[in-house]
Amino acid sequence: MFIAKDYPLSVFNGQPMIDVAIRFFTTDNCDGEEIDWDFPNYAGAFLRVFNERLGRELKEFTLSRDGAYLVANVSASDMTFEDNGNYYYEVVYLNGVYEQVIRYGRFTVI
Numbered sequence: 217m218f219i220a221k222d223y224p225l226s227v228f229n230g231q232p233m234i235d236v237a238i239r240f241f242t243t244d245n246c247d248g249e250e251i252d253w254d255f256p257n258y259a260g261a262f263l264r265v266f267n268e269r270l271g272r273e274l275k276e277f278t279l280s281r282d283g284a285y286l287v288a289n290v291s292a293s294d295m296t297f298e299d300n301g302n303y304y305y306e307v308v309y310l311n312g313v314y315e316q317v318i319r320y321g322r323f324t325v326i
Contacts, residue, residue, distance in 0.1 A: 220316075220318050220319055220320055221319055222321045223320075224321050224322045225305060225324070226323075226324040227295060227323070227325055228326050229295070230295060230296045231292060232292040233277075233288045233290040234289055235288075236287065237285040238286050238307065239252075239284055239285050240252075240253040240255075240284055240318060240319075252283060254284070255281060255309060255311075256311065257311045257312040258281060258310070259313070260278070261281060261308065261309040262278055262279060263288060263305060263308075264276045264306050264308060265277075267304075268303050274303070279307070286309070297325045300326060301324070301325060302324055303323040303324070304320070304323055305320065305322075305323035307320070
């Protein structure tokens with residue numbers, strides 16, 4: 217089982233996210249060694265951005281997978297937000313047909 221972690225993310229308003237990779241790993245409890253997570257039953261992944269005050273989803277971006285990494289390739293027009301400031305995001309992976317949040321946190325648009 218993978219437990220989601222809180223991790224802040226900052227982006228520049230109107231700037232594309234090209235080949236931005238997020239690595240996921242588990243830790244061996246015996247010696248603390250990092251082991252790449254293999255995304256069991258992987259069917260897809262998304263990065264969702266929400267309005268922090270209203271909790272409404274604003275954008276959803278499809279992520280591709282490369283081993284233990286999820287990779288974002290988002291155009292400048294898709295990365296344009298009406299206002300700079302704080303938002304909230306979740307990285308979700310589809311485990312078969314079930315969604316599992318694997319990372320979340322503050323999404324700051326500069």
